[in-house]
Amino acid sequence: MRATATALALLLALAGLSIGPPARGEEIPRLTFAQLADSMRANLGVTQGIKAYNGREIEIQGFIIPAGPPDLSFFLLSRVSGTGNYCCELPSGQDETVYVYTARGVSLRYDPVRVYRVRGVFEAGHQVDRSYGVSFFRVRDARVEEAVGARIFKVGETKSP
């Protein structure tokens, strides 16, 4: 009985690790598209403030735009849904698009009008990828899950739901 309980606790702990907070109790900083847009400079550069997150694990929420293979090993994360709200806002551009490279084995159900929470290693700065071209913001080794009840704000509100 005790062994079963221990095994169950171990399984729950392992499941929690898949999207849980990082080790040592460090809080994952959450970036917003407003911060990304503000960090862009006219000379294709980005501010030092946003570069400070380079190599660190961050969280960002947005809509998935499947721009790579249909296994979602790569996709764009955008402030505006790519296929959903025709009536609401114009599509976002380079400054509000994050290129997401998912970790191996990530499995999720795609829905164009749902908001997703992406956690992974952040990179800011102009880069050209052989397969996916020019990008300014990237998240690598990303884990993805649906951000239930979340909303994406253009400016202001940045609190986690």
Add this chain to the structure above:
Amino acid sequence: MTPVTVVWRYLQGRFVTSVLTVVSVALGVSLVIASVLLTRGIKEAFIAGATDYNLIVGAKGSPTQLVLNVIFRMDAPTPNIPLSTYENLRSDPRVEVAVPVAMGDAYQGFRYVATTEAYFAPFSWRRHVPALLTGRLFRNEAPERPDYEAVLGADAARRTGLKPEDRFYEGEEMAAYPLRVVGVLRPAGTADDRAIFISLGSYWEMNEISRKAMIKPLTAVLVRPKRLSDLPALHRGWNVGPDLQAALPSAILLNVFNLLGLVEDVLAVVLAVVAVVVGLYLFVTMYNATLERRREIATMRALGARRATVLGIVLLESCAIAALGGLAGILGGHGVAALGGSLLAARGGPVTQGLAFSALQPVTFGAVVALGALAGLLPAVLAYRTEVAENLAPL
């Protein structure tokens, strides 16, 4: 006599029953294996065959039909769009490459795909570049003087038997426009294997409507933007008008996968029921066998066999039946999946790999043996508790 020898004798002693039980287990396991391999194979084939172009612009209608027809050569083509759509996309500064595609007739079921040489261009971002096995590509001739040259996909060439320099047409009305094979593509494992590529000029001349009405229709335009971040704007821009639509191929496939996921869920329930039925059948077989053998078990006990030995023998027999059925089922399941995959491919569906080895096989085998142990547990306990005095009484 070792427990293994005893189990072997038991299996031989109830040969017909043992074989029938093994077959039942094998049928259940092969159903599981074949179902999983086929659904997984279909999904993987869709992923492998997906286009590297990020956007498809076509006539207003179903985006799923547009993607399935243009990329996977399934379903009927969507209505025509004017050539100006392609010209507008080609001159759009946000677009790196635009490739026109016109779909229509077929030869022996292999569809004609009219396009330009750009379709075969080896861009650095392409995962699959159609490559020639023999011959050459068709020429980009002047539309008013088409050469009627054709490049065949690997399957199309193999199944029609056509080779370079052969001429072919289908239907009397096309006798005036025979196509000449100038090249055959290498097998790519995509829908291109089942296509017959011709130039747009040939297509327009072969098409009676475009000939008489002096129009140059297309079915779709494949688009690759210079920057992927322009994709949403391009997608939105082409969708707001009343006549045209733009579809993200990956998004459409993901929606198809979502539907496939519902089928997988239903299948999982069916397979769980099959596992329960197989487990119950195994249990009933072992239970009856144990009841029939109570006198033999009592004799073994009287001759010095321990209760644990008796328990182990029954469990071993149950696990052996399950293991044999599991092995046969895994082999049979692969056979069924390979057969289903080839039947699906022959009907123009996605090609599946029925013989792929993964964690599925060992996990299934382990689960079947565990199911065998579970089914044999109660009969084993029954054997364990068999009283010598009661069961050795004179008959």
